Structures are given as structure tokens and as C-alpha cells.
Amino acid sequence: MRGEATIEVNGLRKRFGPTLALDGMSFTVRPGRVTGFVGPNGAGKSTTMRVVLGLDAADEGTALIGGRPYRSLREPLRHVGALLDAAALQPSRSARGHLLWLARSQGLGARRVDEVIGQVGLRSAARRKAGGFSLGMRQRLGIAAALLGDPPVLMLDEPVNGLDPEGIVWIRGFLRSLAAEGRAVLVSSHLMSELQGTADHLIVVGRGRVIADTGVAELIAAASRGRVTVRTPVPERAMRALTQAGAAVTVTERDSITVSGLPGERIVAVLTANSVPFSEVVTQRATLEEAYMELTRDAVEFQAVAGREAVR
Numbered sequence: 001m002r003g004e005a006t007i008e009v010n011g012l013r014k015r016f017g018p019t020l021a022l023d024g025m026s027f028t029v030r031p032g033r034v035t036g037f038v039g040p041n042g043a044g045k046s047t048t049m050r051v052v053l054g055l056d057a058a059d060e061g062t063a064l065i066g067g068r069p070y071r072s073l074r075e076p077l078r079h080v081g082a083l084l085d086a087a088a089l090q091p092s093r094s095a096r097g098h099l100l101w102l103a104r105s106q107g108l109g110a111r112r113v114d115e116v117i118g119q120v121g122l123r124s125a126a127r128r129k130a131g132g133f134s135l136g137m138r139q140r141l142g143i144a145a146a147l148l149g150d151p152p153v154l155m156l157d158e159p160v161n162g163l164d165p166e167g168i169v170w171i172r173g174f175l176r177s178l179a180a181e182g183r184a185v186l187v188s189s190h191l192m193s194e195l196q197g198t199a200d201h202l203i204v205v206g207r208g209r210v211i212a213d214t215g216v217a218e219l220i221a222a223a224s225r226g227r228v229t230v231r232t233p234v235p236e237r238a239m240r241a242l243t244q245a246g247a248a249v250t251v252t253e254r255d256s257i258t259v260s261g262l263p264g265e266r267i268v269a270v271l272t273a274n275s276v277p278f279s280e281v282v283t284q285r286a287t288l289e290e291a292y293m294e295l296t297r298d299a300v301e302f303q304a305v306a307g308r309e310a311v312r
């Protein structure tokens with residue numbers, strides 16, 4: 001692996017006829033972590049990736065891989081590996097034949113081909129025709145192709161789409177290991193749940209621009225808003241003690257209250273000091289899906305309104 005592991009996208013605008021696909025898209029993908037690129041259908045994820053790879057030209061803005069535009073890279077596979085459409089392969093070629101053909105075009109040898117075949121777990125199928133491959137096998141082959149040049153930057157468009165549970169577990173672990181090697185890994189999805197457990201960082205997009213650029217842990221913490229549920233047979237006494245300690249408290253059920261403004265450990269300490277009995281103190285955590293829904297609500301509402309207008 002060589003070269004700088006970054007993708008920098010700055011002020012991209014792209015129009016397809018009446019559709020503004022990219023409207024000032026800007027973000028940086030950093031090395032050593034999996035960055036999820038997530039947003040509703042039509043948000044501009046694929047278009048951004050295509051612009052970064054020089055497959056589409058932007059009307060405005062810049063896209064750089066390791067500080068350089070794709071078109072200036074002499075052996076691009078050594079700088080960036082991409083999986084855009086796993087169906088795009090020559091059905092009559094064997095998996096190994098397909099990779100050999102790609103490798104030759106970039107001055108890479110058969111040894112490297114056999115290495116990546118092993119890495120993605122396709123050794124036993126390497127000589128079979130790719131046309132007969134399942135979607136999961138095609139995804140593995142596409143990832144093998146992306147890895148051929150041992151690139152510091154990887155971009156995968158919806159790699160989890162259509163995979164069975166075993167394939168999903170495999171790809172999650174695999175992407176994490178590629179990031180742990182110091183690569184910049186950008187993975188798109190329109191489903192947040194697909195990125196749970198995979199992405200460390202998220203670039204959330206809607207309507208051709210970035211809505212949020214945030215760590216997964218921070219996003220969940222912000223959506224959870226530090227709420228803690230306390231189960232107690234004496235909610236009024238608990239409420240008094242915690243309010244005095246500076247918390248905001250609401251009674252949610254007959255025997256439970258929701259507390260905000262104090263961390264769980266402090267709540268336990270206050271209740272104990274005031275001899276208030278309790279059976280449970282649970283810090284609430286929003287799921288990634290909930291946090292995401294909150295962020296993208298505006299973008300989705302816009303689409304729903306636009307859709308209704310189109311129907312009328």
C-alpha cells in the first residue's frame with residue numbers, strides 16, 4: 001500500500017437536466033476508519049462516487065484521491081479500489097481470468113491475483129465462470145478487483161445490498177480489517193442498519209449535500225440526549241431528591257421516572273445518599289437507525305412532498 005489515504009470532495013455540483021444531483025457536496029474521508037456514506041435514495045451518493053472516479057464530470061467543485069484528481073493518477077488501481085456495480089463483469093470469464101485481465105492492464109502479476117482471491121475467500125470458485133456466481137460471490141469478486149493494486153483508498157457503493165446474513169458478517173469484518181490496516185474506506189448505503197457495527201464515522205447526505213459529518217458514537221449520544229430511566233417503588237421521593245441535585249425528571253410509568261441532566265453514576269449516588277430504594281437505573285441509548293431518522297427527516301419529507309405533487 002502506498003500513497004495518501006484520503007478522499008477530499010469540495011463543493012461538487014452536478015446537474016442532470018432538471019435534476020440537481022449534487023448541490024455543494026463537500027467532505028473528507030480519513031484513513032484508518034470505515035466511513036459510512038448514507039442518505040435516502042437519490043441523495044447523490046453514487047453520483048459523488050462516480051465523480052471521484054472520473055466517470056462523471058462535475059459542473060463545479062473538486063474531488064481528490066490522496067490529494068490528486070483521479071485523472072492524473074498513472075496507475076489508478078494502486079491509489080483507489082472501487083466497487084460500483086458488482087454485476088458489471090464478463091460472464092464467460094472465470095473469476096481468475098477476469099482478475100488476470102484487470103491486473104495486466106495495470107502492470108500487476110498473477111501472484112497478486114491469487115493473493116486477492118485468497119483474501120476474499122474465492123479460492124475454490126476461482127476457475128468457475130463468473131456468469132454463474134451468486135450475488136454474494138460477485139460482491140467478493142468485485143472486492144478482489146478493488147484490492148488488486150493494494151490501494152490506500154477503497155470506495156464501495158452499496159456492498160451489502162442483497163447479501164445473505166453470512167455475507168453481511170463477512171463483509172463487515174473484512175471492511176473493518178482493511179481500515180485497521182490504515183486505509184480510507186468509504187461505504188455507501190441507503191439503510192443505516194447496514195452500517196451498524198461497520199462504520200466508525202458517518203457522512204449523512206440528502207438532496208445532494210452533506211447533512212451531518214459525525215462520529216457514530218457522537219451521533220448516538222446526541223440522539224440519546226443523556227436520558228436515564230430509574231425504576232423505583234417511590235417515584236415522588238426519587239423525583240424530589242434528583243430535582244434537588246439539579247436533574248430534570250418526568251414520571252413515565254407508575255414505578256419509573258425518566259431523568260435527564262445527570263449521568264447514571266450520579267443518579268445512583270443521589271438515590272443512595274437519600275435512602276431512596278430503586279431496582280434499576282438504565283441509560284437510554286438511541287439506535288443508529290433512530291439517530292439517522294432524526295437527521296434525515298427533512299430530506300425525506302421533501303421527497304414525500306415532491307412525490308405527492310408529482311402524483312397530483
Ligand SMILES: Nc1ncnc2c1ncn2[C@@H]1O[C@H](COP(=O)(O)OP(=O)(O)OP(=O)(O)O)[C@@H](O)[C@H]1O
Nearest residue numbers: 016019021039040041042043044045046047048190
Ligand atoms: N445519469 C443520470 N441521468 C439523469 N439523472 C441522474 C443520473 N444519475 C443520477 N441521476 C439523478 O441524480 C440524483 C442522485 O442520484 P444518485 O444515484 O447519485 O443517488 P444515490 O444517493 O446514489 O441513490 P441510491 O441510494 O438510490 O443509489 C437522482 O435524482 C438521480 O435520479
